Amino acid sequence: MMHAYFSADQLRHHGQTFMVAGEARPIPEVPERAEILTTAIKRLGLDLRTPDDFGMGPIAAIHAPEYLKFLQTIHAEWKAVGGSDLVVPGIHPFDRLGPYPRSPAGKAGFHMGDTSCPISATTWQSAYASAQTAIAAACQVRDGNARSAYALCRPPGHHASRDIAGGFCYLNNSAIAAQELRLKYDRVAILDVDLHHGNGTQHIFYARDDVMTLSIHADPRDFYPFFWGHAEERGQDAGLGFNHNYPLPLGSGDDAFLAALDRALAMIDHFSADAVVIALGLDASSDDPFGGLAVTPGGFAKIGEKIGGINLPTVLVQEGGYVSNTLAENLFQFISAFQATTAGSPE
Numbered sequence: 188m189m190h191a192y193f194s195a196d197q198l199r200h201h202g203q204t205f206m207v208a209g210e211a212r213p214i215p216e217v218p219e220r221a222e223i224l225t226t227a228i229k230r231l232g233l234d235l236r237t238p239d240d241f242g243m244g245p246i247a248a249i250h251a252p253e254y255l256k257f258l259q260t261i262h263a264e265w266k267a268v269g270g271s272d273l274v275v276p277g278i279h280p281f282d283r284l285g286p287y288p289r290s291p292a293g294k295a296g297f298h299m300g301d302t303s304c305p306i307s308a309t310t311w312q313s314a315y316a317s318a319q320t321a322i323a324a325a326c327q328v329r330d331g332n333a334r335s336a337y338a339l340c341r342p343p344g345h346h347a348s349r350d351i352a353g354g355f356c357y358l359n360n361s362a363i364a365a366q367e368l369r370l371k372y373d374r375v376a377i378l379d380v381d382l383h384h385g386n387g388t389q390h391i392f393y394a395r396d397d398v399m400t401l402s403i404h405a406d407p408r409d410f411y412p413f414f415w416g417h418a419e420e421r422g423q424d425a426g427l428g429f430n431h432n433y434p435l436p437l438g439s440g441d442d443a444f445l446a447a448l449d450r451a452l453a454m455i456d457h458f459s460a461d462a463v464v465i466a467l468g469l470d471a472s473s474d475d476p477f478g479g480l481a482v483t484p485g486g487f488a489k490i491g492e493k494i495g496g497i498n499l500p501t502v503l504v505q506e507g508g509y510v511s512n513t514l515a516e517n518l519f520q521f522i523s524a525f526q527a528t529t530a531g532s533p534e
């Protein structure tokens with residue numbers, strides 16, 4: 188039976204509002220998401236566990252020391268100079284060549300990419316717990332206890348780079364899980380099926396040839412994160428040829444998504460990956476409030492079946508996917524089909 192991981196501490200963060208089209212709107216990355224996804228875990232009969240605390244080591248293997256300090260201390264610093272209860276950036280540097288900023292406003296602009304990742308008094312606690320959930324799932328697979336595991340990560344992670352939060356993300360759970368797998372496996376692939384390009388994950392591994400990053404998403408010329416996710420971005424230096432993007436036109440449905448998935452899975456095969464992390468966003472759903480792509484519950488079943496078909500040690504890391512009538516159903520369909528395909532595999 189597949190194990191799933193989740194910690195109640197992950198429910199403590201609630202970001203409230205972010206700026207869209209010049210106005211403050213509710214952040215859809217709400218604690219309720221985790222409760223809805225948990226209903227799918229229970230329906231699947233997965234063994235739901237609270238993760239152990241693996242400490243800061245696996246997180247510090249991905250994120251910069253000053254960024255980890257920032258996430259833990261900025262809320263108190265911000266309040267001490269008269270800031271509100273949520274840290275939100277109001278200014279960003281042209282480049283990152285100057286000295287490290289001293290003021291809370293400067294630090295916020297330096298370490299936050301947009302307004303969608305506000306930091307409250309409880310944000311660090313939830314982000315840390317979400318990372319521990321990913322680490323627990325990765326260790327379960329890496330240590331040979333299971334062929335696959337599911338991490339119900341919330342807040343999500345794939346928009347967070349080495350030292351910048353963004354897009355509801357603080358710690359890059361998928362990247363942290365991949366780095367844990369690297370302790371055993373020589374070649375690890377991260378396949379991101381979230382509606383949005385996994386720009387943080389791409390940035391973290393862009394110059395590396397030991398972790399291949401692949402992302403299927405709505406075309407960034409029309410959609411968040413806007414600056415990254417184009418097909419021309421292939422990696423740099425040793426990492427050239429180890430980053431692959433599959434942007435899809437807005438409104439694309441199951442067929443276009445599955446065709447891109449076939450190409451991505453062929454690339455993972457060509458890479459001879461030893462293990463894979465699936466950055467499992469469910470917001471490509473036709474029912475998702477973001478409305479960028481139009482994948483059906485049956486489409487998520489086919490995605491799960493195809494990913495199960497590559498028959499590699501697999502860590503499923505929850506990314507996006509927002510409250511809709513089919514959020515739980517989409518996770519159920521994906522994992523059911525994934526498990527049915529991998530049922531005969533050796534443990």
Ligand SMILES: [Zn+2]
Nearest residue numbers: 381382383507
């Ligand atoms: Zn997303």
